[in-house]
Amino acid sequence: MDLPDKKVAVITGASQGxxxxxxxxxxxxxxxxxxxSRTIPPSDDPDVLTVRGDIADPATAERLAATATGRFGRIDTLINNAGLFIGKPFTEYTREDYEAIIGVNLTGFFRITQLAVEQMLRQGGGHIVQITTSLADYASSAEPSVLASLTKGGLQSATRSLAIEYASRGIRSNAVSLGIIRTPMHPGEYDEELAKRHPLGRMGEVEDVVEAVRYLETASFVTGVTLHVDGGRSAGH
Structure with a gap:
């Protein structure tokens, strides 16, 4: 199929951080x-189209994919960045907590990834990236996180499955597993304590994550990998 020249990236959870x-x-x-994202404003850049909606709703995924293919003609990269974290002792999670986290972290991933893969198959290739958490590999008593581990750990397994299923058809699938990143989600007064939870002694910065995703974007021989960008947390303490 004839494709427009410019590549297209679809990014969820894209309003901040x-x-x-x-x-x-x-x-x-x-x-x-x-x-x-649910709150993303319109963009002044004609090469950035925004779609406001809750990724937990499959209708948002449908609009997102339709916008990408209808306006730009292709999907080359999908970054499943949207994520919800609620840290509580396991027995204190409510049904509402469970449904909210499953909705964003898993349901949100599922439909948009299906649609993106369908388009990538039509055009002969593409790249999928999941943003996950080191807590899925390295549990911490300081951060109760069963629902994060359940969902983000599931994404890491799905990352490998997608990589193998579609390797012969030009689609790569990778994940970036994060430590605590300095974003608007984390009030600044806790930065010193959060920094100590990483062997490198600091929180991550948004640019640390961006560098990792940029590497995976250009690393054409890398698929099925979970790249840890977590200040050493997954290696041990």
Missing amino acids: IGAGLVAAYRKLGHQVVAT
């Missing part, structure tokens, strides 16, 4: 970008 950093990074790479 890591998502906003990824939008800027992919524009610098020359990609057109379709970005979504």
Whole structure:
């Protein structure tokens, strides 16, 4: 099939923090970008289209994919960045907590990834990236996180399955597993304590995540990998 020249990245959870950093990074790479979140405003950049919606709702995924293919004609990269974290002791999670986290972290991943893969198959290749957490590999008594581990650990397993299922058809699948990143989610007064939870002695920055995703974007021989960007947390303490 004949494709437009410019590559296209679809990024979820893109209104602030890591998502906003990824939008800027992919524009610098020359990609057109379709970005979504519940609160994302319109963009002044004609090569950035925003779709406001809850990724837990499959209708948002449908609109996101339709916008990418209808306006830009292709999907080359999907970054499943949207994520919800609620840290509680296991027995204190409510049904509402469970449904909210499953909705964003798993249901949100599922439909948009299906649609992106369908388009990537039509055009002969693409790249999928999941943003996950080191807590899925390295549990911490200081951070009760069963629902994060359940969902983000599931994404890491799905990352490998997608990589193997579609390797022969030109689609790569990777994950970036994060430590605690300095974003608007974390009030500044806790930075010193949060920094100590990493062997490197600091919190991560949005640019640390962006660098990792940029590497995976250009690493054409890398698939099925979970790249730890976590200040050493997954290695031990």
